[in-house]
Amino acid sequence: MKEKKNPQYNLEKKRIMFLQFGLIFSFMLVLTAFEYKVPFEEPKDVVLDVLDDVDMLIPITYREPEKPIEPPQVKKITLLNPTIVEDIDADPDYEPIDSFGDIEDDVQLPVENDIEEEEETPFVHAEFMPVFRPDRNKDFKAGNMDLFRTLQTSVKYPVTAQETGIQGKVYVRFVVTKTGDISDIQITRSVDPLLDNEVIRVLKNLPKFKPGMQRLKPVSVYYSAYVNFKLQ
Numbered sequence: 610m611k612e613k614k615n616p617q618y619n620l621e622k623k624r625i626m627f628l629q630f631g632l633i634f635s636f637m638l639v640l641t642a643f644e645y646k647v648p649f650e651e652p653k654d655v656v657l658d659v660l661d662d663v664d665m666l667i668p669i670t671y672r673e674p675e676k677p678i679e680p681p682q683v684k685k686i687t688l689l690n691p692t693i694v695e696d697i698d699a700d701p702d703y704e705p706i707d708s709f710g711d712i713e714d715d716v717q718l719p720v721e722n723d724i725e726e727e728e729e730t731p732f733v734h735a736e737f738m739p740v741f742r743p744d745r746n747k748d749f750k751a752g753n754m755d756l757f758r759t760l761q762t763s764v765k766y767p768v769t770a771q772e773t774g775i776q777g778k779v780y781v782r783f784v785v786t787k788t789g790d791i792s793d794i795q796i797t798r799s800v801d802p803l804l805d806n807e808v809i810r811v812l813k814n815l816p817k818f819k820p821g822m823q824r825l826k827p828v829s830v831y832y833s834a835y836v837n838f839k840l841q
Contacts, residue, residue, distance in 0.1 A: 731829040735821035739785040743819035787827035789817035
């Protein structure tokens with residue numbers, strides 16, 4: 610025989626009602642959570658006392674005392690006693706003397722050699738800079754690159770410098786004269802006398818430059834270069 614349940618205790622009939630009550634309760638609980646406010650104390654006004662630090666950063670300066678103004682020194686001028694000249698017209702034998710003399714004898718005209726000596730001061734930068742090997746280089750830039758390659762390939766690394774591990778860049782400055790020759794070779798930054806002398810030796814054996822031009826005239830110009838000695 611099958612057991613029969615009492616319809617009064619059947620919970621399936623109230624299932625929908627319980628579900629509705631559960632949804633309503635959950636919705637109210639969510640609203641209450643959103644409306645809840647957490648109490649907190651308002652922050653007090655904070656005043657930062659930074660004036661002391663600012664005062665410490667301000668440097669203290671003192672005004673230098675003013676130097677007294679010295680009065681200008683005035684040189685005393687001593688007046689000579691005037692000489693009394695007698696009346697020239699009263700002497701019939703008086704002949705005027707030409708104090709200026711012959712113009713051609715006294716006036717010294719400037720010598721051209723002096724002018725040339727003043728113009729011999731080398732230019733640091735001319736309108737047209739000297740060109741190394743003008744037969745194969747058209748301008749200063751190409752000649753400068755050719756000069757750098759020639760110096761690097763022409764120098765011979767001294768054996769003593771290789772054994773002692775001496776290396777570095779030797780900077781040199783020289784003058785390209787208005788005839789294209791090299792003169793006044795100066796080592797501006799030295800590494801070792803062995804390397805310096807080798808650079809000077811190579812510079813003395815270089816061919817002539819095309820001289821620099823200033824106002825369509827050949828002039829002497831300073832020229833700078835360097836040689837890099839590096840051990841491999």
